[in-house]
Amino acid sequence: MATVDVDLPHVKEEDQHHHGPAKGLGRWLYTTNHKDIGSMYLIFSLCMFMIGGIMALIIRAELFQPGLQLVEPNFFNQMTTMHGLIMVFGAVMPAFVGLANWMIPMQVGAPDMALPRMNNWSFWILPFAFLILLSSLFMPGGAPNFGWTFYAPLSTTYAPESVTFFIFGVHIMGASSIMGAINIIATILNMRAPGMTLLRMPLFVWTWLITAFLLIAVMPVLAGVVTMMLMDIHFGTSFFNAAGGGDPVLFQHVFWFFGHPEVYIMILPAFGIISEIIPTFARKRLFGYASMVYAVASIALLSFVVWAHHMFTVGMPLVGEVFFMFATMLIAVPTGVKVFNWVATMFRGSLTFETPMLFALAFVVLFTIGGFSGLMLAIAPADFQYHDTYFVVAHFHYVLVPGAIFSIMAATYYWLPKWTGHQLNETMGKIHFWLSFVGVNITFFPMHFVGLAGMPRRIPDYALQFADFNSMASVGAFIFGFSQLVFIYNVIQNVRVGEKATAQVWEGAQGLEWTVPSPAPYHTFSTPPKVD
Amino acid sequence: MTKAITLAISLIAAPASADWQINMNQGVTALSREIFDLHMLIFWICVVIGVAVFGVMFYSIFKFRKSKGAVAEHWHENTTVEVVWTVIPSIILIAMAIPATATLMDMYDTSEADVEIQVTGHQWKWRYQYLDEDIDFFSNLATSRQEITNEAAKNPNYLLEVDNPLVIPANKKVRFLITANDVIHSWWVPHFAVKKDAIPGFINESWVKVEEPGVYRGQCTELCGKDHGFMPIVVEVKSEADYQQWVSDQRAMKLAMAGEASKEFSMNELVAKGEGVYNTACAGCHQPNGQGIPGAFPAITGSTIATGAIDTHVDIIINGKSGTAMQAFREQLSAVDIAAVVTYQRNALGNSVGDLVQPNTIKN
Amino acid sequence: MKIWVLAICSVMASFLGVQSNANRERDFEHGRFSVFVVAGLLMTLIFLLSVYGLVQLAMMYVQ
Amino acid sequence: MTEQNEKQTKRLVVRLATAAIAMFGFGFALVPLYDVFCEITGLNGKNFNQGPAKVSSVDRSRTVKIQFVTVNPASMPWEFKPNERSIRVFPGQDRQTAFYARNPTAHWMVAQAVPSVTPSEAAPYLHKVNCFCFDRQPLEAGADIEMPLLFVVDPKLPEHISTITLSYALYDLTEKQNVTHTIPNKNKGQVTL
Known part of the structure; x- marks a missing residue:
């Protein structure tokens, strides 16, 4: 973290008043203010997190006991598909874009994002994209039921009619992500305050810069693959239809060429957030800042060469299997090892355990468990037993739920006093943390066991030998699900009430964002701050 | 309290019973x-x-x-x-x-195999064809619908049992040629550590040499639609002698089936047999009560085909209807089965047309 | 020519995920962004070829 | 935002937008790139080499077992099976065989056979000199046909491969007559009415 010893700029009182936010709905519809747009992204992400969560609870309720109790198989497949899509594209990515919108301008000393109007537009097309996607639940033939990875030909020749709505939804989400990425790169590269050189940028800004480049490189490929699907379904081409010379495996290659950088897009901002929080509560600068920046930068390129480890059982030639196994194992080291940097930051520090720090510690421990199961999956021969079982489900939920979601919650608790001006209610925060921590582990740890025992993925009903661990997972899912209501209560409570938060908020906090008063005024850094 | 203790113990000691594997x-x-x-x-x-x-x-x-x-x-x-x-x-x-x-x-060993079997994934069942012998059958889920909808108790092999298991010899290299008929499936038997995607229009291969005879169960492991969780794989590994015995039994059975097809059947013989065939092959989409699912699968009760001319009814079952989910059952059902299920559909599930068809009219 | 060598060393360091603060400051003061991009792509290609070479080696050696 | 800053931002945004559009094009370029990659490595058993193969000599020191497998995808009603289930050939030796197809339905149909080879390592070494899969095969109602296949196995086939399985999936193209082929594939002939 760059040591910024800047004297508190005296924001003139009247400077704040005469162009505050507009009144009423117009404020939110026409806003070009990065703080308002950030809040809208975060609120939208929370709604999507709830909708995706309800679908997860339907899935876990059905899987509580063997036998079909709640839903019939086709609707169950729709739930798994929509749960995946909404959580990935609706909850995790918009939340990170919202945090970026809020914090990057303040962390680099910029008055606002580089392209404010495009910023507004890239938010406001998202609700409509998800309206299109969710409305397919009520169409004849039902919502998409071919998994969030929408493999052809199940998603082309054998798909319900609503697949076209799914395609347009993905197009719009892709457009929103690309515009957001362009905006963030322009802001970071061009609008830094004088003195805030690339050397001194906080790590959250660095990880988001790399994520933005990844987004620009792969979201168009996703748009390409869904356009190919659209042409296959409606315009009679045969990209993925073997009858006309196409190849379903081509779909898997193009999808995972997008897919693997996408999973890095979902975890790099989390690395940035955790690298901001742990130094603050350990009161010690991040260990190996340069290594972290360089390792994250190397992912921008290396994440493009390992995609086929998602396809070890598709029937690749031996050379392909060995190549992708070696490449995956080699690039796993630089990223996996970054966990040691966080531990080294804590070593000989002076730690306190407020809610953001608790979530960050849980991230380090549980994300590392997900990383280890990922390392096991990289072993190609063993992957023949793991692939498409609940072991894989456990792996990616460990890197996504205690990974991305916990880092988003940690970031929210960390920066909430700066946004709302009220100090956190620590006890409620800790209640939310411990409920989520217990819920996440009871839900996803048993999945390792049933996956290894032989339970395939995406099935609405299972054999009796998997019954007990599945009922445990379902109980855990309901604990985790309802504990998020505590999170909503905490956020709303903090917005309305709580003692006045100081500008510094956390004793160990460093960075430009802590030099503006809390709550952060509508316009910050209209005059660039002096950073020496 | 006891539940918590068993839970704690299970997490430490590797439990004997399969429930906590x-x-x-x-x-x-x-x-x-x-x-x-x-x-x-x-x-x-x-x-x-x-x-x-x-x-x-x-x-x-x-x-x-x-x-x-x-x-x-x-x-x-x-x-x-x-x-x-x-x-x-x-x-x-x-x-x-x-x-x-x-x-x-x-x-990836490509040495010569003793037995070669073509495994074809269909929407929601597996088809096994022995390339060297003239054996070719479908393997459907045998768990009854009542067990799935919790109206009956679940047997120990719930959802992991089929009507015709795949039979292979022990200590012999068996090579599987895996492909699919419609969407991508994946053929996986955990005890063999064999998992290969079945891709329509392409062929994959895998092999196994099993040491101990026994019954080994697996499931389809690539999302393939509505009944992805209901198309299990059961492999019976027999000793060399038992396997040869099984092959000759199959051949004999095939001859008997051919003979039976030329026999004349009475109405209630056909209807009785037809009900069994209906519940295995047709109930998945047309539902056990014959009402189908509006907007997805047409109803049999009062359907213009099931109550109309008998040869269009037979034709749609034998050749299916391309572009829809209605499959061609020519290779999946014997002439006797087709005659039985046609007669059953015309004289049960709320239809009572009164006519019937004999297997040998189906054969030509 | 010197900045190319430094850039390539830095990219290799980033593939390993370890870099000293001093090198970082040197890279950001004197290095040019386009040089790093080209060096990065070049090193990725070299990484690909070396892993492919490793695969061929492993295939023959472990026969 | 200073004047100079604005110009810089505009230039950067244009560059990033073109990069995004370029990557969209790259997504589509992956399709022919994939075919080239398949041709070299025989990935997924795709087999492209058609037409007369210039084979140097017949290698009589070993024989290779060629196996034929047929699949009728997506309720294709035709009867379709190889005349010879499996044959033994010398690498470099031309061999002719045939596949039997019958259209049992009551209307005219046209079909397209899609080949696939396993093990995929052997795909580049199997030359199909003349194959019924080069063209679409029409059949009148009730008619049947013997479809020829002339092939040769390249003597440079690696030693450890002793069995090659060639599978054909026979697709029904009756409705999708005017389906233009996505990639101008060399083996796409005209409908012979």
Whole structure:
């Protein structure tokens, strides 16, 4: 973290008043203010997190006991598909874009994002994209039921009619992500305050810069693959239809060429957030800042060469299997090892355990468990037993739920006093943390066991030998699900009430964002701050 | 309280009963044990690294608390330490890659096979064709619908039982040619450690040499639509002699079936047999009560085809309707089965047309 | 020519994930962004070819 | 935002937008790139080499077992099976065989056979000199046909491969007559009415 010893700029009182936010709905519809747009992204992400969560609870309720109790198989497949899509594209990515919108301008000393109007537009097309996607639940033939990875030909020749709505939804989400990425790169590269050189940028800004480049490189490929699907379904081409010379495996290659950088897009901002929080509560600068920046930068390129480890059982030639196994194992080291940097930051520090720090510690421990199961999956021969079982489900939920979601919650608790001006209610925060921590582990740890025992993925009903661990997972899912209501209560409570938060908020906090008063005024850094 | 204790015990001791199986199946082939050893090797490596990392972390959490007066130090960089803790895991991983490559190369062994079976994935059942013998049958889920909808008690092999299991000889190399008919499926038997995607329009191969005779169960492992969870795989491994016996039984049965097709059947013989065929082959989409699912699968009760001319009814069952989910059952059902299910559909499920069709009219 | 060598060393360091603060400051003061991009792509290609070479080696050696 | 800053931002945004559009094009370029990659490595058993193969000599020292497998995808009603289930050939030796197809339905149909080879390592070494899968095969109602296949196995086939399985999936193209082929594939002939 760059040591910024800047004297508190005296924001003139009247400077704040005469162009505050507009009144009423117009404020939110026409806003070009990065703080308002950030809040809208975060609120939208929370709604999507709830909708995706309800679908997860339907899935876990059905899987509580063997036998079909709640839903019939086709609707169950729709739930798994929509749960995946909404959580990935609706909850995790918009939340990170919202945090970026809020914090990057303040962390680099910029008055606002580089392209404010495009910023507004890239938010406001998202609700409509998800309206299109969710409305397919009520169409004849039902919502998409071919998994969030929408493999052809199940998603082309054998798909319900609503697949076209799914395609347009993905197009719009892709457009929103690309515009957001362009905006963030322009802001970071061009609008830094004088003195805030690339050397001194906080790590959250660095990880988001790399994520933005990844987004620009792969979201168009996703748009390409869904356009190919659209042409296959409606315009009679045969990209993925073997009858006309196409190849379903081509779909898997193009999808995972997008897919693997996408999973890095979902975890790099989390690395940035955790690298901001742990130094603050350990009161010690991040260990190996340069290594972290360089390792994250190397992912921008290396994440493009390992995609086929998602396809070890598709029937690749031996050379392909060995190549992708070696490449995956080699690039796993630089990223996996970054966990040691966080531990080294804590070593000989002076730690306190407020809610953001608790979530960050849980991230380090549980994300590392997900990383280890990922390392096991990289072993190609063993992957023949793991692939498409609940072991894989456990792996990616460990890197996504205690990974991305916990880092988003940690970031929210960390920066909430700066946004709302009220100090956190620590006890409620800790209640939310411990409920989520217990819920996440009871839900996803048993999945390792049933996956290894032989339970395939995406099935609405299972054999009796998997019954007990599945009922445990379902109980855990309901604990985790309802504990998020505590999170909503905490956020709303903090917005309305709580003692006045100081500008510094956390004793160990460093960075430009802590030099503006809390709550952060509508316009910050209209005059660039002096950073020496 | 007892539940918590059993839970705690189960997490530590590897339980005997299958309900609490927490680890991978060791399997019954040399390869599956090799894979199990690789799995345990990488698992213990991860545990060791994990214990080290979390050890240091929890030590710092307890030792360097502000409340206990710890004052943070100011060093924040040490490239040599970083190089060490990057190079060591890399070396471990490279060491790990050698046995993994060896196992992978064993799996891609292309030596001559004794038995070759074509495995074709259909929407929601498997078809096995023995290339050297003239044996060809479908393997459907045998768990009754009542068990699935909780109206009847679930038997121990719930959802892992089929009407015609695949039969292979023990200690012989059996080569599977895996492909699909409609969407991508995946053929997986955990005890063989064989998993290969079945891709429409393309052919994949895999092989197994099973040491111990027995029954081994697996499931389709690639999302393939509505009944993805209801198309299990059951492989009966028999000794060499039993296998040859089974092959000759199959041949004899095939002749008998041909003979039976030329017999004349009475109405209620056909309807009775037809009900069984209907529940296995047709109830999946047209529902056991014949009402179908509006907007997805047409109803049989009062359907213009089932109550109209009999040969259009027979034609749609034999040749299916391309562009819809209605499959061609020509190769899936024998002439007797088709005659029985046609008569059943016309004289049950609320239809009472009164006519019937004999198997030999179907045959020509 | 010197900045190319430094850039390539830096990219290799980033593939390993370890870099000293001093090198970082040197890279950001004197290095040019386009040089790093080209060096990065070049090194990725070299990484690909070396892993492919490793694969061929492993295939022959472990026969 | 200073004047100079604005110009810089505009230039950067244009560059990033073109990069995004370029990557969209790259997504589509992956399709022919994939075919080239398949041709070299025989990935997924795709087999492209058609037409007369210039084979140097017949290698009589070993024989290779060629196996034929047929699949009728997506309720294709035709009867379709190889005349010879499996045959033994010398690498470099031309061999002719045939596949039997019958259209049992009451209307005219046209079909397209899609080949696939396993093990995929052997795909580049199997030359199909003349194959019924080069063209679409029409059949009148009730008619049947013997479809020829002339092939040769390249002597440079690696030693450890002793069995090659060639599978054909016979697709029904009756409705999708005017389906233009996505990639101008060399083996796409005209409908012979």
